[in-house]
Amino acid sequence: DAISxxxxxxxxxxxxxxxxxxxxxxxxxxDTEEDKWDGYSSKDxxxxxxxxxxxxxxxxxxxxVKPTYLVTYPVATNDRAVSLLxxxxxxxxxxxxxxxxxWSTPPFEEEKKLRNSMLCNLPSALQYKKIGLLRDTxxxxxxxxxxxxxxxxxxxxxxxxVNLVKLGYKVDTSIITYTDWSIYEGPDFxxxxxxxxxxxxxxxxxxxxxxxxxxxxxxxxxxxxxxxxCNSVLNIIRKTPLKFLKLEGMLYHAGVINKxxxxxxxxDAKNMIDLTISMRKNNYKIINMFFHSSSLQHGLTPFVxxxxxxxxxxxxxxxxxxxxxxxxxxxxxxxxxxxxx
Numbered sequence: 001d002a003i004s005x006x007x008x009x010x011x012x013x014x015x016x017x018x019x020x021x022x023x024x025x026x027x028x029x030x031d032t033e034e035d036k037w038d039g040y041s042s043k044d045x046x047x048x049x050x051x052x053x054x055x056x057x058x059x060x061x062x063x064x065v066k067p068t069y070l071v072t073y074p075v076a077t078n079d080r081a082v083s084l085l086x087x088x089x090x091x092x093x094x095x096x097x098x099x100x101x102x103w104s105t106p107p108f109e110e111e112k113k114l115r116n117s118m119l120c121n122l123p124s125a126l127q128y129k130k131i132g133l134l135r136d137t138x139x140x141x142x143x144x145x146x147x148x149x150x151x152x153x154x155x156x157x158x159x160x161x162v163n164l165v166k167l168g169y170k171v172d173t174s175i176i177t178y179t180d181w182s183i184y185e186g187p188d189f190x191x192x193x194x195x196x197x198x199x200x201x202x203x204x205x206x207x208x209x210x211x212x213x214x215x216x217x218x219x220x221x222x223x224x225x226x227x228x229x230c231n232s233v234l235n236i237i238r239k240t241p242l243k244f245l246k247l248e249g250m251l252y253h254a255g256v257i258n259k260x261x262x263x264x265x266x267x268d269a270k271n272m273i274d275l276t277i278s279m280r281k282n283n284y285k286i287i288n289m290f291f292h293s294s295s296l297q298h299g300l301t302p303f304v305x306x307x308x309x310x311x312x313x314x315x316x317x318x319x320x321x322x323x324x325x326x327x328x329x330x331x332x333x334x335x336x337x338x339x340x341x
Contacts, residue, residue, distance in 0.1 A: 024279070025286050025332045025340065026324050027216060028060070028067040029173055031099050031150065032085070032293045034074040037301045040103035040117045045074045050081040052296035057088050059314065063321040065331040069293075070099035070150045070173075073106070076137045086142055095333035097148030098134050098169075102155070105130045115185045118155030128163045135167055148334035150174050155186055162201045165212050171334045173288060176218040178231050178259065180238075190235060193227060194219050194279065196286050196341045216337055218290040219262035223255075223274050225281055230257045262289045265303035269319035276324070286337060287329075289320070 032053070034045040053069075060067055069088075075081045088094045102119050103112070109126055110116045119127055131149070138146045147170040151160060156174035164172060180190040198211030222230040234257060237247050251257040260275040261267050267275070272289070279287055294300040298310040324331075332340075 023285055024276075024329050025337070026065070026329050027286060027288045027332055027334055027337065028065060029097075029150065029218065029288055029290045029334060030067055030069050030293055031072075031152075031291070032069040032075055033072040033099060033101065033152075034104060035294055035297070035300050037292070037294055040112065040114070045104060047075050047078045047081050049294045049297040049300055050075060050078070050084060053084060053088075053293060056296060056314070056317075057093065059318060059321070061093060063325045063331070065321060066094055066333050066336075068095040068097050068148060068334040070097040070148065071138060072099050072101045072104060072152070073134050073137060074101075074104050076134065076141050082141045089142060089144070095148065095335055096138060096142050096144060096146060097150070097171075097334060098131070098138055098146045099150050099152060100131055100134050101152040102130055103152075105134055107133070118153055118181075118184070118186045119151045119160055120155040120157035120187055121185060124159040124163065127160055128166065131160075131163055132167050135169075147171060148173065153184070153186065154179075154181055154189070156204075157187055158201065158204050161199075161204045161213060165201055169213065170338055171214045171216060173216045173218060173290075173334060175215055176290075177220045178227075178234075179220060189217075191231065192217060194221050194284055194287070196337065198341060214338060214341055216286060216288055216334060216341075219275070219279070219288045221260060221262075221275055221279055221282075221284075223258040223260060223271075223278050225278060227282060230259070233257060234259065262287055263291050264289075264313055264316035264320070265291050265295050265301070267316075269316045269323070272316070272320045273323045276329075285340065 034047050035049050036045050089096055100119055103117050107129055110122055115121050149164055149169045149172050151174040154176050175189050175192055177192050177194045180188045182188050194217050196216045197207040198214050199206055200208045200211050224230050260271045262272055295304045298304050298306050304310050304313050
């Protein structure tokens with residue numbers, strides 16, 4: 001009868017959604033770093049926030065989530081931090097990758113200024129030395145050779161990519177999609193989509209099926225299904241006098257164009273869930289949630305200022321993981337993605 005036919009149709013839709021969810025993979029990347037969130041000091045740093053990772057990992061374990069901890073030089077040279085992270089690594093519950101803060105990674109040959117906090121603004125040879133020393137330090141301290149990488153402050157360019165290949169890295173996650181850092185003297189990723197891609201190092205934005213390096217961008221997207229159109233509209237607004245009318249905010253609040261970061265630092269659980277649903281409708285197979293370890297402790301980042309903020313931050317992660325677990329979205333590490341793309 002009509003009711004049974006409707007039920008079958010609904011079941012078909014449900015099964016299709018479950019298949020889509022099972023095809024999607026969740027990567028969680030954490031910039032695992034020193035407490036001082038800015039200032040760009042090459043000394044006088046602490047890593048007390050790392051103590052909060054134990055509770056975070058327990059949360060991940062309850063959902064069978066394997067995060068990728070991208071560690072900075074101060075973390076990799078702190079015995080307490082290495083001990084905590086090594087215990088998680090040895091239990092097979094995470095991946096350890098590299099996260100290069102130029103200002104806290106030797107050698108210190110550059111002038112200390114804001115521009116040089118972007119790795120991409122340093123000479124290629126100095127980039128190589130810093131990335132190489134960080135790799136060797138992680139290898140010594142964790143007894144593994146890292147193959148995944150993210151630039152501090154998203155300071156990525158072609159020279160960095162070339163150096164990563166030379167140093168044996170396989171996966172980069174230094175691109176944050178639909179975002180332009182030019183006003184901070186950084187790179188422009190305004191027209192890069194969330195789709196992972198392999199590329200040749202002669203052009204870091206050109207997809208090549210057999211490229212030596214895999215890019216897994218940090219996920220930023222839209223609640224509306226046509227990502228390219230939404231991004232084009234926002235680019236036009238930002239490059240014309242229309243930006244002074246605060247049109248972007250008006251479009252967001254009107255629900256016309258909603259740009260969302262898959263990060264509990266700036267997005268609530270509902271927005272992150274809605275973004276994931278939108279990504280699934282657009283047939284994206286990998287989503288990359290990202291945040292800083294320093295946001296686990298209040299007062300260290302602008303995202304988590306109070307104890308209540310700290311509690312809400314973990315609640316957002318928990319609520320999102322309840323959703324992803326219920327939907328059958330499998331958690332993988334950055335290096336696991338090499339078998340998929």
